[in-house]
Amino acid sequence: MQEITIPTGLYFGKKMTKPQLYKREITRNYSAHHTFLEIASIQMELAQQKKTGWFNEALISMTFSALAVEALANAVGHRLWQGHAWEDFEDCKPIIKLERIAKKLAIPYQIRNEPWKTIQWLIKFRNKIAHAKPEPIKQFSKVGHAKKGTHDINCPESVLENLVSKNTAKHVLKSVKDLKDIFCKHIPEEELDGICTDGWSATTEPIFDM
Structure with a gap:
């Protein structure tokens, strides 16, 4: 193919001025599961250090792992369903969304196997956090005469508090990442952007004064 060179300063027969401005377009397919x-x-990682405040860090980690599940499901569902079908999908509960995605992508969905088993537990944990209720606690134990005072009494933990630990935080986070990897292996390649990785791209074009 012969290369054609347009003389500098000419643009379709008109004199071209030096561009003063450029139009830049930045695109990004954002999904909150990356942030979560x-x-x-x-x-x-902070909770693993088990310093003062580790419980709060473990709770935050577990909560955001749970939030990442539905955000991931929505990101994938938005690529697989459009229009009214997407609206129907969006109204589903998180566990139903995962079931529908698995069926659509021909992914074996076995609730007794990992990561599905942990993901279901995590969704229930998220519901306990989102709809937390008061819990009267009574704890009984036998103590000797020397310890009948109140100075060494520890605060009894609630059911919700007993669910939180640094090891559980580590386990559920791994399960959500495993779920993301499973989806990424089955999603069509052209739909991976914004789901498997978070990135952006930019194009720049000169704006000429004609």
Whole structure:
């Protein structure tokens, strides 16, 4: 193919001035599951140190891991369903969304196997956090005469508090990341952007004064 060179300063027979401005377009397919997983990872690492406040860090990590599940499901569902079908999908509960995605992508969905088993537990944990209720606690134990005072009494933990630990935070985070990897292996390649990785791109074009 012969290369054609247009003389400098000419544009279709008109004199071209030096561009003073450029039009830049930046695109990004954002999904919140990337943000939530990053927060969960940071807080999980802090909780592993088991310093003062580790419980709060583990709780934050587990909560954001749970939030990442539905955000991931929505990101994938938005690529697989459009229009009214997407609206129907969006109204589903998180566990139903996962079931529908698995069926659509021909992914074996076995609730007794990992990561599905942990993901279901995590969704229930998220519901306990989102709809937390008061819990009257009574704890009985036998103590000797020397310890009948109140100075060494520890605060009894609630059912919700007993669910939180640094090891659990680490386990559920891994399960959500495993779920993301499973989806990424089955999603069509052209739909991976914004789901498997968070990135952006930019194009720049000159704006000429004609």
